[in-house]
């Protein structure tokens with residue numbers, strides 16, 4: 001079985017698909033638009049879930065689970081939510097051999113079903129804030145499949161909260177945005193830009209949508225997570241009301257926020273190279289892989305015994321380690337295979353190492369190989385984990401920084417997007433028609449108005465009207 005893949009420089013999109021399939025992260029399913037997440041890919045998702053779940057709970061949220069099916073009338077209650085989601089909804093019309101009296105929508109997101117329940121649970125200001133998170137699958141019909149990036153069904157977490165005041169809801173929206181940004185940077189080694197979506201790009205039904213945007217190695221942008229201040233847009237139609245401390249009835253203020261299995265696509269496209277995936281140690285399901293090399297059975301036994309001892313030591317030091325004892329493939333094949341899967345460290349041990357009481361330690365991120373005395377191996381592995389994690393983050397930070405280009409007119413904007421790619425930082429008047437012209441002419445969308453954009457007087461690159469801040473445009477996934 002050949003593990004060769006398309007080069008990034010040749011065709012990034014094919015490189016991506018090759019890596020996802022050859023690293024056995026995901027595969028195409030018999031149902032068009034859907035994907036199968038393979039065990040190795042799923043173990044990355046579990047690693048993401050474990051860490052993020054802990055972080056979400058630490059902010060005071062509790063997990064719950066709501067039904068997959070939503071009565072059609074619920075979706076119809078909030079007008080822009082309906083308009084935004086109905087084109088991509090899958091709808092159940094028959095069940096149990098009969099036509100249903102009310103059609104059921106397979107959740108594209110769960111605001112409506114969760115807020116129906118919130119309206120029962122919230123009575124008084126003492127019930128607030130209500131902080132709920134759900135891990136679930138959602139369905140948004142897609143005909144073009146891009147594994148992890150665009151599929152009809154995907155996995156995610158969706159947080160939903162209700163608060164007594166607008167200010168509290170806005171603070172929660174920003175808190176979760178910060179959580180996502182910190183998770184992306186510190187756990188996935190993916191630097192992100194925090195910002196606000198334009199009115200046109202915001203979530204269907206939201207008052208304001210915040211986003212974290214990441215830049216892939218092909219210089220296209222990926223929305224990696226969103227956090228919405230919903231205002232009272234859902235609490236009014238769903239009648240989520242509470243008695244405030246003066247006994248007056250008020251509508252609750254709400255937020256929702258989510259990240260999905262898209263993050264796995266981002267990991268592939270931010271860190272990967274022509275040899276395959278490169279996983280940051282924090283998220284890697286296997287952090288160290290041990291590969292024995294033997295020529296005859298006598299050596300084999302001794303080498304495996306030695307590797308077994310080393311494996312136990314590394315495991316006891318708290319790292320996730322595995323031995324590759326497959327008999328039917330060559331060491332060379334194993335090296336390529338683990339490189340494809342992005343395991344941060346590989347330990348090679350052959351007959352010569354056995355004699356010299358050494359092993360060879362290989363770093364996936366830099367490709368460097370080093371001879372290490374046996375006694376130093378565990379310590380060295382532990383020491384390298386944060387070093388690799390930081391080096392991947394720094395590399396991605398530098399790449400992001402180098403690929404944000406300031407432009408001052410329409411021609412520059414178009415030229416940079418065409419020749420250099422990446423993000424362009426430009427003045428914009430907040431008009432939807434100017435945003436639309438840019439999209440029509442360059443295929444770039446307004447990614448966000450960065451949270452930390454300084455005030456700077458300028459004029460819209462399309463219409464020339466005054467602008468107070470630069471915003472970011474890019475082609476995206």
Ligand SMILES: [Zn+2]
Pocket residue numbers: 428429430431434460461462463464465
């Ligand atoms: Zn304009």
